[in-house]
Amino acid sequence: MVKLLISGMVKYKVTEYFKSLSHEGSGLWKQFYPDPRESIFKDYELEDPLSENKYLVSPRLVHRYKDRVLMLVTDQCLMYCRHCFRKDFIDRGINEISDSEIDLACEYIKKHSEVHEVILSGGDPLTISECKLSSVLKKIRQIRPGLIIRIGTRIPVVEPGLITDGLINILKENSPLWFLLQINHPDELTPDSVAALKRLNMAGVGLLNQSVLLKGINDSVDILKRLYQGLLEVMVKPYYIFQGDLARGTSHLRVPISRGLEIINELKGEISGIAMPIYAVDIPGGGGKIHLNRESIINEDDEFYYLQNSDGFVGKYPKE
Numbered sequence: 001m002v003k004l005l006i007s008g009m010v011k012y013k014v015t016e017y018f019k020s021l022s023h024e025g026s027g028l029w030k031q032f033y034p035d036p037r038e039s040i041f042k043d044y045e046l047e048d049p050l051s052e053n054k055y056l057v058s059p060r061l062v063h064r065y066k067d068r069v070l071m072l073v074t075d076q077c078l079m080y081c082r083h084c085f086r087k088d089f090i091d092r093g094i095n096e097i098s099d100s101e102i103d104l105a106c107e108y109i110k111k112h113s114e115v116h117e118v119i120l121s122g123g124d125p126l127t128i129s130e131c132k133l134s135s136v137l138k139k140i141r142q143i144r145p146g147l148i149i150r151i152g153t154r155i156p157v158v159e160p161g162l163i164t165d166g167l168i169n170i171l172k173e174n175s176p177l178w179f180l181l182q183i184n185h186p187d188e189l190t191p192d193s194v195a196a197l198k199r200l201n202m203a204g205v206g207l208l209n210q211s212v213l214l215k216g217i218n219d220s221v222d223i224l225k226r227l228y229q230g231l232l233e234v235m236v237k238p239y240y241i242f243q244g245d246l247a248r249g250t251s252h253l254r255v256p257i258s259r260g261l262e263i264i265n266e267l268k269g270e271i272s273g274i275a276m277p278i279y280a281v282d283i284p285g286g287g288g289k290i291h292l293n294r295e296s297i298i299n300e301d302d303e304f305y306y307l308q309n310s311d312g313f314v315g316k317y318p319k320e
């Protein structure tokens with residue numbers, strides 16, 4: 001079994017396109033430009049903050065929730081997000097999923113009839129060749145009818161030119177498909193990215209967005225309001241806004257939960273229900289995702305909040 005995580009170090013990567021939209025210190029810039037504070041490792045930060053290794057059931061398959069699995073089809077991305085919770089997995093020489101790894105993953109899904117949804121992730125699944133992508137999607141489709149496929153990607157906003165006719169055709173052939181985007185700032189919505197999103201929409205791809213709440217980038221009601229109203233205008237449904245995961249060297253990007261709750265409450269009074277994402281956090285130590293609100297905090301001490309999932313698992317998350 002492939003070990004997902006190898007000790008991290010600062011690596012920098014961004015597309016010319018995304019860089020051209022940003023200026024030093026802007027909300028886009030801070031998503032890709034390394035910060036000296038990334039060398040600060042807190043003792044509660046982890047290489048694998050979601051404990052995905054614990055749920056690895058095949059070399060490329062994470063089965064954490066009953067009816068859905070996550071397939072890690074590549075460790076490559078066109079931009080390294082400074083806040084990435086898989087930063088210790090990205091670009092560590094694991095590369096594109098092989099044909100035999102696809103078959104192993106599909107065999108597992110075939111045996112587990114409770115699986116109803118397959119989420120392609122990585123890395124960015126749209127960095128693999130169109131031929132490989134087409135083959136992965138076809139093999140998943142052949143497992144059984146009715147399987148839902150989601151693709152987690154930032155390509156439409158990081159390199160919109162990659163949403164080619166060839167890709168659109170592959171997506172159309174494999175309907176129903178959902179894209180789970182990650183757009184964190186309204187400035188990521190440009191004429192180019194909006195055109196790419198429209199093409200996806202026209203191809204019948206369902207578009208959802210998950211953002212990460214990031215200090216100094218989008219931790220303001222005004223910015224989030226512009227982001228979520230802008231997303232609705234281009235037919236993207238805001239799905240989640242995540243509290244930052246405890247990836248190593250990301251403390252300067254995390255917004256305190258107390259502030260996050262304030263922002264979310266204020267935002268609710270500003271935008272429509274369909275523009276509103278769910279504020280969520282992955283409970284450190286493999287507790288999984290929970291909706292974050294006052295009720296999910298069952299206890300606190302000077303340093304930590306204690307969060308509980310529906311199975312009764314309790315994990316702690318730092319207050320600052």
Ligand SMILES: *Cc1c(COP(=O)(O)O)cnc(C)c1O
Nearest residue numbers: 050062064065068069070119289
């Ligand atoms: C987030 C996640 C999912 C999908 O969860 P949803 O709440 O359905 O979006 C599936 N598997 C893993 C491992 C995840 O982290």
